[in-house]
Amino acid sequence: MKQVKSISRTSRDNIGTVLMIVAIYVLVQILNGAGLINNQMRGLLVPLCVYATMAVSLNLVVGILGELSLGHAGFMCVGAFASSFFSKLFAETMPVFPRFLLAILIGGIVAGIFGFLIGIPVLRLNGDYLAIVTLAFGEIIKNIMNVLYVGRDANGLHFSIKDQMALGMLPDGEMIINGPQGISGTPNDSNFTIGFLILLVATVIVLNLINSREGRAIMSIRDNHIAAGSVGIPITKYKMLAFTMSAVIAGCAGALYSHNLASLMATPARFGYNMSILFLVFVVLGGIGSTRGSIIAAIVLTLIPELLRFMNDYRMLIYSIVLIVMMIVNWNPKSRAWIQAHFGRKKNNEAGKEGR
Amino acid sequence: MAALLEINNLSIQFGGLRAVDDFHLTIEKGDLYGLIGPNGAGKTTVFNLLTGEYKPNEGVIRLEDRDITGLSTIEINKAGIARTFQNIRLFKQLTVLDNVKIGLHNQYEYSTAAAILRLPSYFKTEKQMNEKALELLSVFNLEDEADTISANLPYGKQRKLEIARAMATNPKLLLLDEPAAGMNPNETQELMDDIKYVRENFDMTILLIEHDMKLVAGICEKLTVLNFGRILTEGETKTVLADPEVIKAYLGG
Amino acid sequence: MISFLTSLINGLSLGSIYAIIAIGYTMVYGIAKMLNFAHGDVIMVGAYVAFSVITTLTLPTGVGILASIVGCMLLGMTIEKVAYKPLRHATSSLAVLITAIGVSYFLQNMALLIFGSNPKMFTSIVPFAWQRIQIGDFMIQTISVICIIVSIVLVALLQTFINKTRPGQAMLACAQDRGAASLMGISVDKTISLTFAIGSAMAGIAGVLLCSAYPTLSPYTGSMPGIKAFVAAVFGGIGSIPGAMIGGLLLGIIEILGKTYISSQLSDAIVFSVLIIVLLVKPTGLMGKVIQEKV
Numbered sequence: 070m071k072q073v074k075s076i077s078r079t080s081r082d083n084i085g086t087v088l089m090i091v092a093i094y095v096l097v098q099i100l101n102g103a104g105l106i107n108n109q110m111r112g113l114l115v116p117l118c119v120y121a122t123m124a125v126s127l128n129l130v131v132g133i134l135g136e137l138s139l140g141h142a143g144f145m146c147v148g149a150f151a152s153s154f155f156s157k158l159f160a161e162t163m164p165v166f167p168r169f170l171l172a173i174l175i176g177g178i179v180a181g182i183f184g185f186l187i188g189i190p191v192l193r194l195n196g197d198y199l200a201i202v203t204l205a206f207g208e209i210i211k212n213i214m215n216v217l218y219v220g221r222d223a224n225g226l227h228f229s230i231k232d233q234m235a236l237g238m239l240p241d242g243e244m245i246i247n248g249p250q251g252i253s254g255t256p257n258d259s260n261f262t263i264g265f266l267i268l269l270v271a272t273v274i275v276l277n278l279i280n281s282r283e284g285r286a287i288m289s290i291r292d293n294h295i296a297a298g299s300v301g302i303p304i305t306k307y308k309m310l311a312f313t314m315s316a317v318i319a320g321c322a323g324a325l326y327s328h329n330l331a332s333l334m335a336t337p338a339r340f341g342y343n344m345s346i347l348f349l350v351f352v353v354l355g356g357i358g359s360t361r362g363s364i365i366a367a368i369v370l371t372l373i374p375e376l377l378r379f380m381n382d383y384r385m386l387i388y389s390i391v392l393i394v395m396m397i398v399n400w401n402p403k404s405r406a407w408i409q410a411h412f413g414r415k416k417n418n419e420a421g422k423e424g425r
Numbered sequence: 426m427a428a429l430l431e432i433n434n435l436s437i438q439f440g441g442l443r444a445v446d447d448f449h450l451t452i453e454k455g456d457l458y459g460l461i462g463p464n465g466a467g468k469t470t471v472f473n474l475l476t477g478e479y480k481p482n483e484g485v486i487r488l489e490d491r492d493i494t495g496l497s498t499i500e501i502n503k504a505g506i507a508r509t510f511q512n513i514r515l516f517k518q519l520t521v522l523d524n525v526k527i528g529l530h531n532q533y534e535y536s537t538a539a540a541i542l543r544l545p546s547y548f549k550t551e552k553q554m555n556e557k558a559l560e561l562l563s564v565f566n567l568e569d570e571a572d573t574i575s576a577n578l579p580y581g582k583q584r585k586l587e588i589a590r591a592m593a594t595n596p597k598l599l600l601l602d603e604p605a606a607g608m609n610p611n612e613t614q615e616l617m618d619d620i621k622y623v624r625e626n627f628d629m630t631i632l633l634i635e636h637d638m639k640l641v642a643g644i645c646e647k648l649t650v651l652n653f654g655r656i657l658t659e660g661e662t663k664t665v666l667a668d669p670e671v672i673k674a675y676l677g678g
Numbered sequence: 679m680i681s682f683l684t685s686l687i688n689g690l691s692l693g694s695i696y697a698i699i700a701i702g703y704t705m706v707y708g709i710a711k712m713l714n715f716a717h718g719d720v721i722m723v724g725a726y727v728a729f730s731v732i733t734t735l736t737l738p739t740g741v742g743i744l745a746s747i748v749g750c751m752l753l754g755m756t757i758e759k760v761a762y763k764p765l766r767h768a769t770s771s772l773a774v775l776i777t778a779i780g781v782s783y784f785l786q787n788m789a790l791l792i793f794g795s796n797p798k799m800f801t802s803i804v805p806f807a808w809q810r811i812q813i814g815d816f817m818i819q820t821i822s823v824i825c826i827i828v829s830i831v832l833v834a835l836l837q838t839f840i841n842k843t844r845p846g847q848a849m850l851a852c853a854q855d856r857g858a859a860s861l862m863g864i865s866v867d868k869t870i871s872l873t874f875a876i877g878s879a880m881a882g883i884a885g886v887l888l889c890s891a892y893p894t895l896s897p898y899t900g901s902m903p904g905i906k907a908f909v910a911a912v913f914g915g916i917g918s919i920p921g922a923m924i925g926g927l928l929l930g931i932i933e934i935l936g937k938t939y940i941s942s943q944l945s946d947a948i949v950f951s952v953l954i955i956v957l958l959v960k961p962t963g964l965m966g967k968v969i970q971e972k973v
Contacts, residue, residue: 073522073555073559073571073572074572075520075522075523075571075572076522076555078572131772137772190958191954191958193958193961194957194958194961195961197707197713197912197916198912198957198961198962198963200713201908201909201912201953201957202953202954202957204905204909205909205950205951205953205954206950206954208905208946208947208950209946209947209950209951209954212943212944212946212947212950213944213947215943216941216943216944230941230944273541274541277540277541277542277543278537278540278541281535281537281540281541281547281551282526282530282533282534282535282540282550282551282554283537283540284540285519285523285526285527285530286527286530288516288518288519288523289516289519289527291518292515292516292517292518292519293514293515293516293517295478295498295510295514296510296514296515296516296590297516297527298497298498298499298502299476299498299502299507299508299510299514299591300502300507300527300528300530300590300591300593300594301499301502301503301530301531301594302499302527302530303499304499310537342905343901346715346779349772349775349776349779350776350779353770353772353773353775353776354776357770357772358518382790382791383791385783385787385790386784386787386788386791388783388787389780389781389783389784389787390780390784392776392777392779392780392783393761393777393780393781393784396765396773396776396777396780397761397764397765397777399773400765400768400769400770400773400774401764401765401768402767402768402769
């Protein structure tokens, strides 16, 4: 039997990606043990895992399915609120470990349900129209979270989208979601190790999915949906699978995120379209379709502003220039060819880099 | 026993234009049938109607006596018709092997969980898929290119890969849309041998559109000639190609 | 009834500003085939230019408006040349989208450095902006009327330019098929540059109007109206100028009426929900053309 090299090469690549994540974790732990990580950096560790996981999640939609989503912060927001809501309800009655595990699962499942429900009508649209609808969805979620009031008293749960008074709670009632103030006092269950585990699991799931019968079906839709239909690939089913799976992962990242915040508010800075776009930047800069690239881009782009802290007011300006220059150098056909000629790995398939 | 494919009274209209008008066709199992005609005669439109890309305004398409008119492309593929495209449509970013394995999608199955958890059924089925895909590739001498990204294949091999991918869906009827377009005489000769080989060894019936008369005369047993959306003539290849009306349609436009 | 009419006029006024911005979006999309996410920030730059010229340099209002228009025009052309043109032939259209986001960050942070994060009061552009026009019980602000009139005049001028002049026809040709246009001897580079110039000049005008009607100015001023205008452009069918105009007006009206009659807090959710519903019923927007892929 003939040896198929591309298969063993892909599995090597995937193992490499997983080892990279593990290596980063070990490295951080060593540096931390040696006291080389300052407080500011330590505070970034959980967000780093959140952003990297979001990059993996969005890459599944943008890079593998080939659809543009500008609302991924919305799924993260749903996951964050659902999981925090759960954790607050059971803060006193459940031990930490099972509670947080359940919270993460709930965050993922609720976001997945949203992804599924939104996917049904939305995935019929194509290209930029799909992008704008996902953007709109993200903004709607954020907006609704800002007017949602939920309280609990002896009579049970009360909901309102007007204000606190409209809940009609007993005096001893407790606010759980308080409109624009969101959820405060979510148990601080997240830590770097759990973040690392979530990222690792998400990466393994996505990589294993990509390199399977269903993953190939998803990529066939990206490459040519007409040909995919002609060989009997159920297009809607696989679009939904990729989209829902991506939403589940984003929801889990949201749970990780919210359990790291003293107060969870649906502000534009945290869950607005700017955030969704930032995730997209990770994916595109990481080389659309490359899970490893997305993770690296997420880490680098999150660290740059920190590393530029000495530049004070200029750091975000420098950041934007770095972003523009990196994009042009990476994607301009001429500079791309030059990089390929001088630094490219010798292999017969340049396009293959994007395929994974 | 009913014919493999039976089309009656098939018509489609785009705006005011009747692109295909009152088309009929009967293909018996094992036929190697040619659909020819000048550019713009409506040949590819017939393929698009047959595969469900377009819905006909009138007419009935039957595959082994089953009415498949108006089904989706996916259902029609499952019913047993696969095709290639005039303007090649490969999964460009994927390897040659993966292109064929996508064609095998509906013949092999393992659960999403088996894929994600890498259960034994994943490895077992993937191995079977690889073997089957390589077997199909070897028909067209493409097995050495299995690892190549399909976009990087030379043109002639891309066309052959499309045929292999269509065959992977295990169709009863294989539709080839200008399989020899862009090929040099050597490649065309190879292709003719390949098509004959496929018909004999894979139990497939073939309907092809082609402009290369050497190929048509060399392998097709029967022909239908389309002109301006209507059937000009049909019958045995030799008789049809000698028909002065056909020669006029080709030369006189 | 009176309050409904007032809301309607306010909606039309806000909608005309969205329309002017949306037209810039839609033109760039139609001709350069890219989503220029920095468009909203060009508005902000335009407003700061006008503000500086009038308040800091104490020059006449007309000079301020002119400076804003010219400044935005040059800015738009420069952005295109430096950041977008190198990526015109990139293998993924997402590359230029992300670069546009980079440009958007750049403009915001530049403004932040120069003007600081404190919002500026932006009152003095149109001296009689807040005078009221009264017809019976019915009262509206002058600025609302100005916004509506300016947008109508701009759209009329633009339509005439596109349909009646050679550069305008060249733009139409490029929008249809860039390759064919260049074979016909049309300079694609110049046409795209011109498109950015016109779109950005309109953003400059929009900036002045926006800050006259809603008189605070900060580095993030352009961001939300930019996104809303993008929504308006898609709403009307992206690539279509009349579509952008109608989309903008409808969006403004829905937003203000939603605020008045349903919930002021949920107005964004209402606007975006209407967009989603419209796209589900008509997947290419109100006036967009359906292009079927040829098999």
